[in-house]
Amino acid sequence: MIAKIKPLLLAGCCLFSCFARTQPAAILEHIGSADVYTPDESFPVMQKPLPYELPVSGIVTSSGTDRPLFTVTVKRGKLNGIWQSWYSNRVVCDSGRLVNNLPDGAWIFRNEEGEILSVRHYSADKFFRITNEMQHYHPKRSFYYLAELYQKNKRLALRYLDAAYSFPISSARKPVLSLQELAEANTGSGIPYQPVFLQGVHEGLYMNFFSGGLVKDSGMYKDGMKSGKWIHRDTAQAGWFQGAYKHGLPVKEWKHFDQDGRLVEVLHYDQSGHLTWRKKINRQPSR
Helix, strand or coil: CHHHHHHHHHHHHHHHHHHHHCCCHHHHHHHHHHHHCCCCCCCCCCCCCCCCCCCCCEEEEEECCCCEEEEEEEECCEECEEEEEECCCCCEEEEEEEECCEEEEEEEEECCCCCEEEEEEECHHHHHHHHHHHHCCCHHHCCCHHHHHHHHCHHHHHHCCEHHHHCCCCCCCCCCCCHHHHHHHHHHCCCCCCCCCCECCECEEEEEECCCCCEEEEEEEECCEEEEEEEECCCCCCCEEEEEEECCEEEEEEEEECCCCCEEEEEEECCCCCEEEEEECCCCCCC
16 A cells, blocks of 8 residues: 555655746745744734834934934834935935834835835734734624634734745844844845834735846735735746735736746646646747
8 A cells, every 4th residue: 555655645746846846936935934934922912012222202313434324203112204224325225104113105125226126015004903803803894814814824824914024034134132233234234134123014016126127026915915916036037927816825827938028838826826737838949
């Protein structure tokens, strides 16, 4: 019996490996992310407190030796208003609006040359609405998929609220305990960017760019989840994948185009986000 099962297991592993190689990295990251993410159990409340020492109210600002470093407004002990930080050449590093420690509206991150690398849109109001529904959930009065997901898989649902989901943080990056340390690390260390906030709910346009301006990822979020049409590129020298998400999962038909815009493969996902089949498009070489 074991001898019969082993070939089936090997075939299944080979099939998964073959499927995985043809999927965009963004989707593969989604498949394995729930097992990697560990929520901070030290805070039983939904909104984590920031690790920085803040005044009760006022404008908090700091300067480097030859430049402004960052500025933000504090109200009632929380970050409220516009946040900005600057590189040594006075180019804006990141900017956006905060409401009670949460991002709200557009958040933009640039490199030292001033090129936009990341655009995010958030909703502080949706964060409070969704987390409230998570804690007071009723199946007949549910408005948000994340609240429903929280009842089934708390770890996965909380991952979508974490800033590390929006801007993946390198394990090599040391925790920062002050706004000064954060701004200095973001503008001078050369390691992955870390935003000033710890949590947020995506709502609206989401984009990543390669240096030079080519789009890496582009699509919309609704209530904290990927929704509707998206495109993904793994490298600036490769083609792209195009398809739709529902509740954060790839669904139905996705198309893979080469760098010249020619269709090279069609992939199909079920309603659970699993790749069910694929078809390569064989093209005759042009004469």
